[in-house]
Amino acid sequence: MKASYQTFYRELCRFVPKECIYTDPSRTMAYGTDASCYRLIPQIVVRLDSEKQVQQTLVLAQKHGHPVTFRAAGTSLSGQAITDSILITLGDNWRQYKIFADAGYISLKPGVIGADANRYLAPFGRKIGPDPASIDACKIGGIAANNASGMCCGTAQNSYQTLQAMRLILADGTLIDTADSESVSAFKKNHNAMLEQLQTLSQQTKNNHHLAELIRHKYRLKNTTGYSLNALVDFDDPLDILTHLMIGSEGTLGFIAEITYQTVEEHQFKASALFVFSDIEAACEATRILKQKPVSAVELMDRGALASVENEAGLPDFMPNLSEDATALLVEVRSADAEGLKEKMAQIMSSISTFTLEQQVPFTDKPEEFGRLWAIRKGIFPAIGAVRPVGSTVIIEDVAFPIEQLAAGVRDLRKLFIKHDYNAVIYGHALDGNMHFVFQQSFDSPEQVSRYQVFMEDIAQLVAVEYKGSLKAEHGTGRNMASFVELEWGSEAYELMWQLKNLLDPHHLLSPGVLLNRDHQAHLQNLKLLPAADKRVDSCIECGFCEPVCPSTNLSFTPRQRIVIWREINRLRRSGDDNQRLKQLEKDFRYLGDDTCAATGLCARRCPVGINTGELIRDIRTQRNMRYERVARWTADHFTTLTTGARLALNTVAGAGKVVGRERLGKITKALHVTSAGHIPLLTPSFPKGSHSPTAPKLVAGDLKVVYLPSCASRTMGASANDTDQRPLTEIVEKLLNKAGFSIIYPEKLDSLCCGMPYNSKGITTVAKNKLGDMEQALWEASEQGKYPILIDTSPCALRAVEGFTKPMALFEPVGFVNHYLADKLHFTPEDKPIMMHVTCSSVKMGLSAAMKNLLDRCCTQVIIPDGIHCCGFAGDKGIKTPELNSNALRLLSQQVPANCSEGVSNSRTCEIGLTEHSGVPYRSILYVVDRVTTPLS
Template sequence: MSLDTPAARTIDRSGLRPDGPPREIVVARTVADVQTTVRHAAELGVPVVTRGAGSGLAGGAVAGDGVIVLDLSGLNRILAIDPVDGTARVEAGVVTADLDRAAGEQGLFYAPDPGSVGISTIGGNIATNAGGLRGAKYGVTRDAVLSVDVVLADGSLVHLGRPTIKGVTGYDFAGLVVGSEGTLGIVVGATVRLLPKPARVATASASFATLEDAASAVAAIAVSGARPAVLEILDGATLAAIDAAEGTRLREHGEALLIAQTDGFGAEEEISVVVEALSSTATGVEWTSDEAEADRLLAARRQALPAIERVGRPLIEDIAVPRSRLAEAIGRIREIAAARDVPIFVFGHAGDGNLHPIIVADADADGDIPEVAHHAADDIFALALELGGTVTAEHGVGRLKREWARRELGEAAVALHEQVKAVFDPRGILNPGSAF
């Protein structure tokens, strides 16, 4: 669907469908446009659903009957990059990859790198506290945000946080807004932290006969003293899908693949520590500090989702468990796939225990994801909580995971969320029904 059509501005990549047409669609070009729209909505008592690129996977930007859709993709200016302070001031609609590219011209980089980096916006990343491949070392979006410019539910504009790397004055309202999914205020701009581009990068790839062996290697890396920037895991089903799509033979080498990358002045020395940890259980390991060879080793991770999408329409899920329980989680997900008789492919960020179970089932005549896929997802969420994990590590709660988020949080924490929400948004017009 073209993004130029009104209907495209009411959905995201979650597969969730709106329950009716929106009241209005506003494509903001200035902060004043956002303020005017919110004041208008407040006067009418009409809900506002804010969106950027619509790349979210949890239904947070799905706009139903009678709401005002507020599209911020037009607020797309990089206002300043300061290489001395290591900061960038950006508007909410700046595409993440565009910021990273501009930072690169100054010898810097923007650490958060969600899978949707080429299309997702900084505002959307802030709304969901997005993560990505480099999360094992550099954390998630909240770790890169210094301050935010936020339009509140009455249309007023506030600046939360500070432009300095350190600062502890007052409550951390900027950190609170990050990950709030548009329910506390509308982020229209931010000052984010940039880091020096790594002088060197080294990459390793290792195959394993079993998932247990791969999980043992993850544990060995965790206690080795090395801190990879990237540590990714792909299961056998995902490897087979890549083989079918790309003509490779990854699955022949084992039931799991780990890809690790270190960076900085000691990248080669650090990768040697990683390789030693991998070698204790791997059936084969290779590593390189050559950029072209690194791209080859990383290709499997980049090809994973496109390869799975060739199998069928995916329901892309997102959980995290303690790293010590990775193998158990993936094994139990296989049991869920068998019990529900639905294919489930698993890959993810092993370095921080973040797994992406991809459930593939044929859509019905209306193009909706079938119930069996949603039942399998519920089983996976229950598993995550049973193993001491979380129902979402980087995609957000949105509308799809709201009930599961409430289970994870518990009654007392949900009540506290509701009290905070009432302070920021007393009339409840900002993205109601999302986040918790």
């Protein structure tokens, strides 16, 4: 941290906890990353949890003259969310929302993820208007501040058009709530001069016919280049002007502390079709016609875009054989009812009947079928990102042409690709003339930077000048296009934007250089290098889509941040530039990157290019833990002794708890854990007693048979001492199976069996593989070479078997087995009570989330799936060795447990320990509930 920031830091610590302020080189670099091609490293990163803290921080920044930048999810593509000064990020208190009675409006804090807002509205058949492609990761603060749109949003349902009210904090720390008459009255009294100036600028703009018409033309298109000047011509009330100026201002005029949206209808009936035209002209002419029809979306994909995914499984067979100039339109229609959907499909087919199609996939309303069509569109960017040369980045530019000139614009774009030797592809939202083009770019030499510079200058001239289009249709101006705002808008409109900036941020402390920049070379500065680090993660584009499901978010590093720092570590190792910095990053990474990584791989499901950062971490652990392999082999060879000892230890702890009290014992173990720097495991009051291994029952000839493998966790761990149901899981499974008419086969040498996960998670892969192989052979023999189904009673072990076994066996975890084999043999009598449900990482990977919910719906009247809980972070022994990971992952859990709820379910014994501890209610296997509510059918 520079000396000039030290006084600011000390004063900041007076009202922000020190643990929420980062100045170390690892976390400042990790947070100095967004999805753009730029990187700046902040001096201070501060996580704020209240409006008051934001106000105080802005006042402090004014006092010391330090610029500040607001950051939501950091999925922005144009460099809006980075700074070399003070970076403000959002804590958990910014996740609140309120749905108004008729669901016509929803108020959202800036930390709410866009997809979550839609999930809250789904029961009402409503959604928010903006629908960016990053909606599963981006947050409302970013959506509003960038005026993000998307596939269906267009220009009619974006944040600007659906804004109802706003809580806004200005650069001087003033808070205004436009839905509160008292707040409005006070603001008008104290900021009358500002409002008068806004009104004057509005009137001058309206009176300037040429300028007003230019503004109307620009916003006939999708446009996020520069400030929302349409606010000056669309509204008369200066407060309306002010709040609409904030939309798309990228945090350079103020902080949106809450936004109230008008919601839009979410139609339940959908259908999609794929039409392939012989050339771009035909596709664009069809788009012009379709714009007048009841379509929800029309996505255009050129031949290059189609070629990038044409060999993917499940896509139409004709794709590799399309002609050189073929262009596809992916069309979606939506309706409130089935009849309306049929009518809309018929209208669209009729409207394009005069076109000769090269190929087509007719309309389908089957989700699995139209899902495959949308996989074409969604797969383009990952396909390009996955094959780019190591060290290069993928850049997505985002332009809009007047729709009547779309074909010519696309043709001319292609000519520029050829001129500058870029192998780019084009796709986008055709109804709005909004085209994305994607290309690979390296910034590791002056020649490459110069090539990029000339290319972007030609792009700007083509789109903004020749076609009077938008250089940024929906991704925001950022640093990327700030140098070209004047070129697109002209000097008169450009200077008007500076007047607005000077009025609302007179000291230019809110993200200087973002959106407006008089340096015409600014877009060539602070370009991000992506040096090789590891083949497993080199394709990472640092988009941040992985972050919402990572249990260490807000505690240490996210998957994106792990990759950022690992890249830097490897760069420094190769260059030898800064040995002191290297040592510090390596030291920090041990905890922030390695120790606190659950390595579950949920990140891979969200990653556009399928990166499992956990695999990288396990490889790092392999190198670190090689010296322990001999010990690991011994424990694997004496696994029965190990589990017997573990049961004894658990029962000893439980006995001690009876003597001194469970709560007091928990405090003692916590103190020991802290003073030993984590070497002594933390045993909470929720920790279980020892269990016992089941004994094999006698088989009855002719009965239904199942091979039952109790996991080593359920064989070792029983119920916690304060649980009202003290029966071990093995007893529940036996009772349930017998109730359904199954006799049980246990594999030989049961206590020695383990799937190897404890070893694999520590990177001791050889031992892990051997244990898995032993388990596979035992189950192969017990099932008589796959004759009988196999039930593994915890999902992590089941997934490892599913992924690692080579012999053909029918493998099931609890939910899958009940649904497949037991449901039709049992009568369910649901209980009138709420139950919490946690879907483990392994169940998510096996696609069992919906199946688990459906099964639990048969067992009780209310299933509660808490918000913001993905991986629980217990991760084998992380829950006792790095308990803060489990605590962080479940920090939002207890507040979501209803007062009348007394139980939670999952299907992993270790996960259930942490869930019990942090929810205040006992979590058990879902099989406990299934057994309790079922009786035999006959």
